[in-house]
Amino acid sequence: MFYIYCPHCGEHREEEEFHAKGQAHLARPLDPDNCTDHEWGEYLYMRKNPRGLHHEIWIHATGCRKFFNMTRDTVSYEIKEVYKIGERPSVVAAS
């Protein structure tokens, strides 16, 4: 069970207070009506499943109800950083 630092509350809390909401940094296309079916399908359904660093959205569901991003290692389950929505990760996989 994870021990998660909420960047909004400024505290570590138990995983039970949070939900994971999937991959982060999936911006909604600004002009959906001009996306092709393929482009919209990519946005809707295509997700990364990396072995290693992953950027995810979480919500402090039973706490402050705010969303934030998390960089997590999917192998070791280490949380490398949490950062607010709109910010970019500082820990990224070597490309």
Place this chain on the structure above:
Amino acid sequence: MSQKNRLASGGRVDRAKALNFSYNGRQYPGFEGDTVASALLANGVDIVGRSFKYSRPRGIIAAGAEEPNAVLQVGSTEATQVPNVRATQQSLFNGLVCSATNGWPNADLDLMGYVGKVGGRMMPPGFYYKTFMYPQSLWETYEKFIRKAAGLGRSSTERDPDMYDKVNHHCDLMIVGAGPAGLAAALVAARSGARVILADEQSEFGGSLLDTRETLNGRPAAEWVATVVAELKQHPEVLLLPRSTVNGYHDHNFLTIHERCTDHLGDQAPAGQVRQRMHRVRANQVVLATGAHERPLVFGNNDVPGCMQAAAVSTYINRYAVVPGKELVLMTTNDHAYQAALDWHDAGRKVVAIVDTRQNPKGDRIDAARSRGLKIIAGSGVIEVQGSKRVTGVSIAPLNAAGDALAGSVERLSCDTVASSGGWSPVIHLSCHTGSRPEWRDDVIGFVPGKTVQKQHCAGGINGTYGLKAVLEEGARAGAAACEAAGFGDAAKGISLPLAEKVREGKAMALFHIPHTKPTSRAPKQFVDYQNDVTAAGIELATREGFESIEHVKRYTAMGFGTDQGKLGNINGMAVAAKSLNQTIPQTGTTIFRPNYTPVTFGAVAGRDCGALFDVNRFSAMHKWHVANGALFEDVGQWKRPWYFPQGGETMQQALDRECKATRESVGILDASTLGKIDIQGKDAREFLARVYTNAWAKLPVGKCRYGLMCGEDGMVFDDGVTSCLADNHFLMTTTTGGAARVLEWLELYHQTEWPELEVYFSSVTDHWATMTISGPNARKLLSELTDLDLDRDTFKFMDWRQGDVAGVPARVFRISFTGELSYEINVQANYGLHVWEKLFEHGAKYNLTPYGTETMHVLRAEKGFIIAGQDTDGSVTPIDLGMSWCVSNTKPFSYIGKRGMAREDCVRTDRKHLVGLKTRDPKVVIPEGAQAVNDPKQPIPMTMLGHVTSSYYSANLGHSVAMGFVRNGHNRMGETVFYPLADGRVIEAEICNPVFLDPKGERQNV
């Protein structure tokens, strides 16, 4: 009655406190301080079970958690039955009742033994693997047989009378194991002022120091233990947990501890006390001081009762004053095990021989054995044991230097006990739980914890460090390092460790499997994993059949399965596989352990979260009234909603018919408080609504309500409800009862991640309001008696809302309808709810005001063709599929959620499954919900399925059944017939129709 194996003095048992217990229906005496295992051995009980597959008699091998055989069923009454209790871990109490779980009808007289001989052939290695690969039906055939034969224990069929508990902790240091390393670490940590939890699975702290004959500061080691424990008790930040097994080590230094608070006192906890407690610990730093388990050697018939771990022999003698036999043969690969022979001899029993696999053993303990005149046979091994229900002798033979072949002729020795030691396996289980792969060390001849991402420190036996002096030093160092990491500075200063004896030890030999005169496959069975009856021959067979990875070998043979989890057998099994594959142990793989370390009761897992406290119940403000008026309830999420209100001896259908008719003929009332309510404010609230609903919101004026559909980005409906404009920047959204939390999170997700520039705020107000809907032609008359609001049909129109007083309290009244009747939804502050409800009934009697629940609500809305999101939708239907294109805007400037999704190629097909009304040919027949439509009921199975029925009821108002369901291309098939073949052979014929069965023009709600 005599305890024939009990020594007259010594040990940590209290001879003044005699206890009686029952094993397999016979009474035995024991003493306080005994475990069930030590008491059984004291009484000379050899057989504690029958083996899983071959039904061979089995005895006690170990003295701790690693015991594979003595797994008992404990409990004197049906309600207090506990399966899978290790006799070595269960403290004895007076009146304890236990029995062997293997063996039928019992372990001594075992009828299954005959079947077992068949079973051995029937269940060859690979049995599970092969069985699971066959069709499932075969497994069902085997399962009954296996359960009966294996005796896996059973749970109680009655309610557990005991109370269990859970507790959460945060600490600086969690120290696992209170042996010498753990105690040294705890002492350092306690003095630093850190918050420390020290847990140990045994009844008292001390670990190996409880049965060692080594001294500390020249005094018995147990005295030092007592001093340390006394000091630890004085530190306010130290929590000591004996009888507490750390069963799981999870991510981010989260550990679960299973504390057995009263299991040593009796079958049932004393009144008012908690029997077991689950501690959930979030630790800053963890010190693993879990020690090591001695590894028995693998040789012929090594499972005959009387074969034991060497260290267990010492433990029984020194700690429990029990010598588990008369004549001992010890086989060892190392110096340490000589202690068993020394203890045996010093207890006055006969050591027949010490068989050392090494050619030239040298060390202090060997000298001690020689000085006592014990016979040491070097460079030899026990190749085979004689006896069936108890050891009667052994065959020994010289080994070559490598230990992989015999080097001379076989000699027989007579004895009743064979102790063996192949060295020690560090107890690395907890370290493995978090995914750390163990590493093999040749110098340790075992696996030690590998790299970990946890804040974990290891000390003592878990590192393969076994000398007492070194163990104490490592413990203190680990404690200090953990303290420093936790911010408790230079903790190690001023700690003086007790002086341990220096013991010279020779090098141990890496030997696991003793060769036999015959090849392994033809030699007597050489057991590797006792609990799963896995033999060396079975592992060799697995490698011959091509299973080369140890993970595959384990699955093939079942090695390391069950409650044992490979504590004794895993490394020996790997060694056998490695030898067979001609490679080293690390080349063969590694060993991995998963939680839980030992079995945990469901009581401890559940704690207080059972019965009425299993889940949260939510009640509306009028709940008491519903109960008083005979409502039956339905669970909707966590809510208890009235289902229907039967009167007298009414059947459900009779009650529904009455409720439905009363509502349409006069007036009915529904408690709608559970509908989700979200208060939305901010200057961009209106814009936000336009983006999340499929219909238009820009022009909704203050005082008006509007129905809205919410879709996902894929264009599929996921919730619906009415939203009202309270003020220009203020809206009240309603959601389905079950969707309330999800919708709020959805709104927050889009606001926080996509459109943070919009100024809008959301707040759940579901519980703040009590909501009651009065519905029916007399609704206006009834309400007018209680309100100052002008209810004139042209002033307070359909889809208007007004603020006013109802029954003397402030209310929001919404003229919206889910029944198609003239309806008012009255919302008052929840604390006034019951008052207003009762007032309505005071005035409503003359109108036959009839309370109804969710079922009548469903019938009434189905008569009108109104959908329920989640019942008539399943995440795969668009608004168009539902026939609700009137609720979808194509002109809104912003591409709202769902718009693009609905335009995908597959969503614009005209022959998708459509929601339609279904009128049965026989008006009395109600199609079961879930029934599948087909065009041709005579088509051979599998038929072409067109879609399922989502809502189906009998309508008393219409005099016929009403149903909605999906039919492929249904909107274009109005008037056509489909068929519903049912499992019972009936076929129901229905006509596709408009789902609005009643008042299609909507006149009734506009009166």
